[in-house]
Amino acid sequence: MDKNTYSITDLAEEFQVTSRTIRFYEDKGLILPERDGLTRVYSRSDRARLKLILRGRRLGFSLQDIKKMIDLYNPKEESGEQLKFTLQKCEEQLEKLMGQRKDINEAIEELESTVSDLSDYLNGDTSSGKKLA
Amino acid sequence: MDKNTYSITDLAEEFQVTSRTIRFYEDKGLILPERDGLTRVYSRSDRARLKLILRGRRLGFSLQDIKKMIDLYNPKEESGEQLKFTLQKCEEQLEKLMGQRKDINEAIEELESTVSDLSDYLNGDTSSGKKLA
DNA sequence: CTTGACGTTTACGTAAACGTCAACTTTCCT
DNA sequence: AGGAAAGTTGACGTTTACGTAAACGTCAAG
Structure with missing residues (x-):
């Protein structure tokens, strides 16, 4: 036991x-x-x-x-009022997380292209015409 | 101008x-x-x-x-050493962000199913057999 | 008896990126 | 000239989730 x-x-x-x-x-x-x-x-x-x-x-x-x-x-009374609060918090948190995911996805995209540019540059490939600033 | x-x-x-x-x-x-x-x-x-x-x-x-x-x-000498540092930082950050995205995605999944369960419960649908703990 | 592991409390420290005063000095506009 | 507007420098406050140190009690094993 x-x-x-x-x-x-x-x-x-x-x-x-x-x-x-x-x-x-x-x-x-x-x-x-x-x-x-x-x-x-x-x-x-x-x-x-x-x-x-x-x-x-x-x-x-x-x-x-x-x-x-x-x-x-x-509380003894599980009337649903409590659950409503939790449900709302969950939905809020869900929205927040979706927003964060969006931001992160954008950052990832930008970073990936930056990394790619930097790699190219370090390998002497200047043909892309990209500026590094 | x-x-x-x-x-x-x-x-x-x-x-x-x-x-x-x-x-x-x-x-x-x-x-x-x-x-x-x-x-x-x-x-x-x-x-x-x-x-x-x-x-x-x-x-x-x-x-x-x-x-x-x-x-x-x-620095005047843009020998590449500087860029290497930046490149590495970018790659690190990229990994970090991917990890975060993974965590967030998991949280979102869990939250979505929680929200769904809570909604069902509040609507009196107890057939799913889900526990709320 | 002593050692070591584990427990307790109180209280201050940390990290990040600013916000929020307060108290001036400087500059602008009429 | 004279007041408002804009700029400045400190210095302390905020938020979140703990970490860390000090200083001490307790209890079983050896």
Whole structure:
């Protein structure tokens, strides 16, 4: 049977983050583990929370947004209001990422042509008439 | 005939940056305009430099890298050593951008499916059997 | 008893690229 | 002349996600 509680290093190792990072998330109010004296004790649900946090981070959300989404996720009444918030945030993030992708694609194109020009130039091919400025 | 000198606000307006930004670049050693007393006077070549800086920024280079590339661009001896540096930086940046694009694409995919799941859920469609965690 | 691993807190540091004052000095226009 | 407009120099603020150091407690193994 899987463990039902975890130490901070257990989680740190499992998810490949430092314990400092996990404590930091706690500072920001993203996780609230139990305490055995001073020592933090994480439940399965804490572990799930952390998983959600890291997932959000991968998707490019700010910790603040992640907090809001998770906070809204708990309440007994899962009336849909919470989900709406998350859905909207997701859509916003989606737009943001699409914009970024566009920018990056443009930059890549420009860079590729620059690289090509520079290579040509270094190989003594001046026939293209390109300026390097 | 076009002007041969520009004020800081001229350039700021033309390139849609604040004058503070231009002074900031100067602090970082990216531009060195003449002075008429205290007032900065930008030559055409300064303007070209600024253009290069902003281009580099668009392409995702750090100001430090931009500085190095521009510094190497001036010398009389255009032996190719300078260009090699720039070429390498460009290739590095290209790889970095490709990596970013990959990450973003993955995030977008995941987000799209999340958005779709959330929408379905909000519309009462529970047939998909998807979990929301 | 001692060593070492792991835990804790508080608090300041970092990196990037500027923004935002404040307090002047200089220049322009009427 | 005289006030507005424009320019200048510091210096500190902002944002995000942690890193790092100091200084100390705890607990099991040897």
